Each structure stands twice: as C-alpha cells, then as structure tokens.
Amino acid sequence: MKKHIYVGVILLLSLFVLTGFSMDHIRGLENEYADMNENEMILALSKKSITQIFDEVNTISSEGNDLSSLILHGLTIIERIDEISNQELLELIKNESNSTNLRVILVQALQQKNRDVRVWDSNIEFEILKLLQNKSVDNEIRENMIWLLSDNNASNLKALENIVLNEDDRLAFQALKQLRFINPHKANLLAEQILSMYDVDRKQTDKLRAAIKTKVILLRNNGSLEDKSRIVELCIELFENPHIEQMKDTAIFALSEIKHEKSIVYIINSKEIENHIKAFCIDQNFTTLTSMLYDNPTEKNIETLIEAMNIYPIVDLIEPLKDKINASNNAFKISELKEQKGYPVNEKWLNY
Amino acid sequence: MKLKIAIKVILLSPINITDAATGNAGYAIYRDGVVGTPQWHAGLMNSPNSSYWLPVTHIIGGELVSYTTMNMFIDGDNFKGVYRPNQAISSQMRDMVIVAASRLRDEYIPYYVAAQINYPSSLYGTGYLYPEDITGIRCDGIVEYCYEFWGFRIFGSDLNWDISTATAGNWNEHSLWGVTPKTQAQNYMTLVQTTIP
Numbered sequence: 106m107k108k109h110i111y112v113g114v115i116l117l118l119s120l121f122v123l124t125g126f127s128m129d130h131i132r133g134l135e136n137e138y139a140d141m142n143e144n145e146m147i148l149a150l151s152k153k154s155i156t157q158i159f160d161e162v163n164t165i166s167s168e169g170n171d172l173s174s175l176i177l178h179g180l181t182i183i184e185r186i187d188e189i190s191n192q193e194l195l196e197l198i199k200n201e202s203n204s205t206n207l208r209v210i211l212v213q214a215l216q217q218k219n220r221d222v223r224v225w226d227s228n229i230e231f232e233i234l235k236l237l238q239n240k241s242v243d244n245e246i247r248e249n250m251i252w253l254l255s256d257n258n259a260s261n262l263k264a265l266e267n268i269v270l271n272e273d274d275r276l277a278f279q280a281l282k283q284l285r286f287i288n289p290h291k292a293n294l295l296a297e298q299i300l301s302m303y304d305v306d307r308k309q310t311d312k313l314r315a316a317i318k319t320k321v322i323l324l325r326n327n328g329s330l331e332d333k334s335r336i337v338e339l340c341i342e343l344f345e346n347p348h349i350e351q352m353k354d355t356a357i358f359a360l361s362e363i364k365h366e367k368s369i370v371y372i373i374n375s376k377e378i379e380n381h382i383k384a385f386c387i388d389q390n391f392t393t394l395t396s397m398l399y400d401n402p403t404e405k406n407i408e409t410l411i412e413a414m415n416i417y418p419i420v421d422l423i424e425p426l427k428d429k430i431n432a433s434n435n436a437f438k439i440s441e442l443k444e445q446k447g448y449p450v451n452e453k454w455l456n457y
Numbered sequence: 458m459k460l461k462i463a464i465k466v467i468l469l470s471p472i473n474i475t476d477a478a479t480g481n482a483g484y485a486i487y488r489d490g491v492v493g494t495p496q497w498h499a500g501l502m503n504s505p506n507s508s509y510w511l512p513v514t515h516i517i518g519g520e521l522v523s524y525t526t527m528n529m530f531i532d533g534d535n536f537k538g539v540y541r542p543n544q545a546i547s548s549q550m551r552d553m554v555i556v557a558a559s560r561l562r563d564e565y566i567p568y569y570v571a572a573q574i575n576y577p578s579s580l581y582g583t584g585y586l587y588p589e590d591i592t593g594i595r596c597d598g599i600v601e602y603c604y605e606f607w608g609f610r611i612f613g614s615d616l617n618w619d620i621s622t623a624t625a626g627n628w629n630e631h632s633l634w635g636v637t638p639k640t641q642a643q644n645y646m647t648l649v650q651t652t653i654p
Contacts, residue, residue, distance in 0.1 A: 134493070135493035136493070138493050138494045138495070139493040141494075141495055142495050143495045143496065143637060143639050143640070145495075146494060146495055146496075147634070171517050171518030171519050171520075171568075172517075172518025172519060172568055172570055173498060173516070173517040173518040173568065173570075173595075173596060174490065174494070174496070174518070175518070175570070176496055176570055176595070176637060176638070177494065177496055177637070179570035179571065180570070180571070180633055180634060180637075183570070183571045183633065184633055184634070205519075206518065209518075209570075210570060213569065213570060213571045213575075213593075214571070216571075217571050217632075220578050221578055245519050245567075248567055249567070249593075252575070252577075252592055252593070255577060255579070275521070275565065278565045279565070279567070279592070282589075282592065283592075286577050286579065311565065314563075314565075315565070318564075318589060322589055351563065354559060354562070354563045355563055358560055358563055381477070381478070381552035381553075381555065381556060382556055382559075384549070384552060384553065384556075385552075385553055385556035385557075385560075388553070417549075448549065451553075451606075451607060451608070453585040453587075453606065453621065456584060456585075457585075457587065
C-alpha cells in the first residue's frame with residue numbers, strides 16, 4: 106500500500122515538474138518572440154535547427170493552441186523540408202508523441218515536397234495507406250493524408266471508397282472530392298450510392314451534401330437534361346425541407362451551379378432567397394440566361410430575365426433583352442425593366 | 458417538431474443585408490497573434506457589424522471555413538483593424554465577396570498552413586479555380602480568394618496576383634513566405650478603421 110502511495114506521489118511530482126517545464130518553455134518562447142516583428146521572428150526561426158522548431162510546435166500546441174497560431178513555424182518547416190527524407194517524414198508523422206499540429210504540418214510538408222509526384226515509391230505508399238486507414242490516428246491528420254493519394258491505382262481507390270462509405274462525414278467529404286479529381290467515374294458511382302441511400306432512409310447528412318456537389322460538377326457540362334432535372338428536383342426538395350443547418354446553402358449553390366433553366370428560374374422567383382445570393386447566382390448563370398434569351402425567348406423566360414436584370418443588371422444582357430422586349434411589339438404581358446447601371450459579367454463563369 | 462427544425466435552420470444562417478452591403482459587410486478584419494508572436498489572423502465580415510449573428514467568416518487550425526462571432530474571432534487577442542482592397546469596391550461587389558465566402562464555407566474546406574489555398578497540381582493550366590477545386594485554405598486565403606475571384610487585387614505580381622487562376626507560378630507566389638495574414642493587411646490593403654465594427 107505504502108509503495109503505491111510513494112509511486113503515486115512520485116508520478117504526481119513528475120507531472121508537476123514536466124508541466125512546469127512545459128509552461129516555463131512556453132513563457133520562454135513568449136518572451137523570446139514578444140518584441141519581434143514578423144520578419145525578425147522569421148529570421149530567428151531560420152537560425153534554429155529543424156528539430157528545435159519541431160519542439161517549439163509541440164510546446165506551443167501543448168497549451169491547446171491550434172495550427173493557425175503556428176503559421177510562421179509551419180512555413181519555416183515546410184521551406185526546409187528537403188532536409189528530411191520522405192521516409193523520415195513518415196516516421197515523424199507516425200510518432201504519437203508529436204502533437205497533432207506538428208503531424209499535420211509534416212503531412213502538408215510531405216505533400217508539398219512531392220507536389221508533382223503522382224506515383225509514390227511503393228514502400229512510401231504502403232505507409233501512407235496504412236496511416237490513412239488507421240482509425241486511431243487523429244482525423245485531422247487523416248484528412249490531410251487523403252490529398253497524398255493522387256494516383257488512380259486500385260489500392261488508393263479502395264481506401265478512398267472505404268472512407269466515403271464507412272467513415273465520418275467530414276473525412277468522407279474530402280475522400281469523395283479526391284476521388285472526383287483522380288477517378289470521376291468512381292466518384293459518380295459512390296455519389297449515386299449515397300443518393301440511393303437517401304431515397305431509402307431520408308437522412309440528410311454532410312455525406313449527402315458531398316454527393317450532390319459531386320453530381321452537380323459531373324453533370325454541369327456533360328449531363329443529360331433528364332439527369333440534371335433529377336438533381337434539380339432533389340435540391341428543390343432539400344432547400345424547402347432542410348433538416349441540417351448547411352443543407353439550404355448547399356441546395357441553393359447546387360441549383361445555381363448545375364446551370365439549368367429550371368433551377369435559375371426557381372432561384373430568381375424564390376421569396377426565401379436573399380437578393381445578394383440571387384445576384385451571385387444570376388452572374389454565375391450568365392450563359393444559362395443568355396441561352397434563354399436567344400434560344401427560347403418565351404414570355405415566361407423574358408419575364409424571368411427582366412426579374413433577373415432588375416436584381417442584378419449585367420451589361421451584356423440588358424441591351425439584347427431590351428431588343429427582344431421591343432421586338433415583341435407588346436405581345437408579352439411583362440414587367441418593367443428598371444433603368445440602372447449594369448455590371449460586366451465575371452468572365453470566370455463563361456467556361457464554368 | 459418539424460417547425461422547430463425549420464426555425465433552427467433558418468436562424469443558423471447569418472442574417473444579412475437584403476440588397477447591397479452596408480457598414481463593414483464585405484470587408485476584411487484582422488486580430489493579432491498568439492503566444493506572444495507577431496502573427497495575425499484574418500476574417501471576412503459577412504454582416505455590417507458585430508451586432509449581427511455570426512458576422513465573421515474565417516478558418517482556424519483543425520476546423521473548416523465557418524461563421525463565427527466577433528468575440529470568437531478575436532479570441533482574447535487584439536483587434537487590428539478593418540481593411541478593404543486598395544481598389545475601390547462597390548456595395549454590390551462586396552455582396553459578391555460575401556457570397557463567395559459562404560460558398561467556401563459550404564465546401565467543407567479544412568485548414569492549410571503551407572499556402573493561402575491548396576488544390577491538386579493536376580489543375581495547373583486548366584483555367585480558373587472554383588471553391589469546389591480548393592482542398593485546403595488559410596485564413597488570409599479566404600480574404601485573398603474572395604476578393605480576387607471578383608477582380609480585386611490584393612497580393613501578387615502583375616502576372617500572378619489572381620489566386621483564382623490555376624497555374625504553378627500563381628500557386629508558388631501565394632505559398633510559403635510570399636504573404637502572411639499580417640503582410641496581406643498591412644502591405645496590400647487599405648485600412649478602413651481600427652475599431653471593432
């Protein structure tokens with residue numbers, strides 16, 4: 106019994122000493138950097154060994170500071186990452202005594218060091234996959250590791266598929282996005298699978314949001330009208346009946362980004378969508394609206410275009426719209442087009 | 458029950474202005490750093506002032522792009538000011554900047570330290586970068602991307618200033634020591650006010 110008490114006291118004292126040491130170390134760093142400007146701190150960091158900087162990251166992290174408190178340390182490490190081999194980096198990432206912040210910095214460093222590498226050395230890839238699939242590793246680290254899998258090989262695809270279907274929504278979101286980059290066909294199949302699950306269980310999840318986004322991107326410029334319509338209907342349903350906080354935003358943006366006549370008409374006519382969001386969607390759908398004006402200038406479409414231009418006037422649409430209105434010889438019972446200053450369309454939407 | 462959920466969902470989206478941005482909506486804000494370091498943290502006002510609910514869009518380590526309160530943004534540090542692009546920006550364009558930030562939030566983008574934004578190098582030369590292409594972002598990356606997507610230059614050379622253009626030169630320029638939240642505000646933007654909006 107006495108022996109246990111002695112051991113307990115020794116452990117407690119050790120904890121106090123270690124905590125005290127860590128606190129002293131943090132206060133020491135505070136004093137060291139307190140009067141420096143950013144350039145002086147960068148210079149001070151550049152004079153330290155990379156392992157000293159690792160220690161500082163671990164020390165600062167031990168007080169609960171997040172990675173955004175460590176930008177200068179992170180940048181210093183990443184700039185000097187060629188001092189460390191890929192294998193050594195992986196050993197440091199695996200080392201659980203390192204803080205999550207340091208391990209995340211090192212994963213990002215590994216990615217940057219090999220930014221143009223598509224195919225890893227097989228040993229390195231094996232280690233990456235092993236770490237990525239290890240559920241005891243912090244999800245923040247695993248989330249970053251997803252972006253190391255840029256090769257479209259069977260084991261990478263399997264690992265990403267497993268994350269999409271069986272893991273936490275946040276990880277699944279990133280994994281589905283990575284699949285969209287490296288194997289759009291696979292991403293499409295998984296997105297369909299998630300949409301089918303929703304048809305059965307009606308559960309609105311972030312995974313469902315990720316699936317909708319995937320479908321929208323894959324359908325936007327290549328999808329059939331029928332496939333697009335199906336997603337538009339789903340997004341309208343989700344917008345009108347959201348069960349999770351983010352679903353309304355996802356549904357509006359998806360409706361806009363799929364660039365479908367029906368969806369932009371829905372957005373423009375919605376009483377629930379604020380005007381500044383409508384303005385963004387109108388600009389984004391410049392080509393959709395142009396096509397409505399030239400290819401299908403029905404009374405309903407002209408009315409929609411007037412409504413759109415009254416919310417966000419785009420210079421390249423206003424004049425042709427006026428011409429169509431004049432040419433109609435009052436055949437349409439339409440609203441009045443306000444006279445106001447127009448904005449040029451953001452050219453980034455033209456090939457979107 | 459359904460009604461309760463509906464109310465909650467509506468309230469969780471920041472209430473914003475109806476037509477064009479007023480007050481400080483669409484401007485960038487900054488606070489100073491942590492552990493005595495000179496480093497700053499950036500955010501973007503999505504509402505005219507702090508009295509609105511969740512008026513700031515930002516990202517911190519370990520989190521995703523999110524809306525937050527002014528107190529959470531400042532987090533016990535010192536507020537450093539409200540900044541705007543050097544080029545004059547209309548209320549209508551500030552609205553576009555705010556929606557761009559909401560779009561980033563919708564994308565579930567995690568924190569990235571090595572550059573203002575990250576995306577696969579396979580996108581180099583493919584044209585423009587949209588929120589769905591971004592795989593990681595730093596706090597000053599939100600500010601840089603949302604303004605530059607709409608043509609308001611913040612940091613960068615004549616050739617590579619637009620962070621929403623996917624080229625190797627552009628990515629390199631916006632990575633490592635090219636720019637930090639503090640240099641972004643102090644060297645490449647215009648101070649609007651030093652008080653908390």
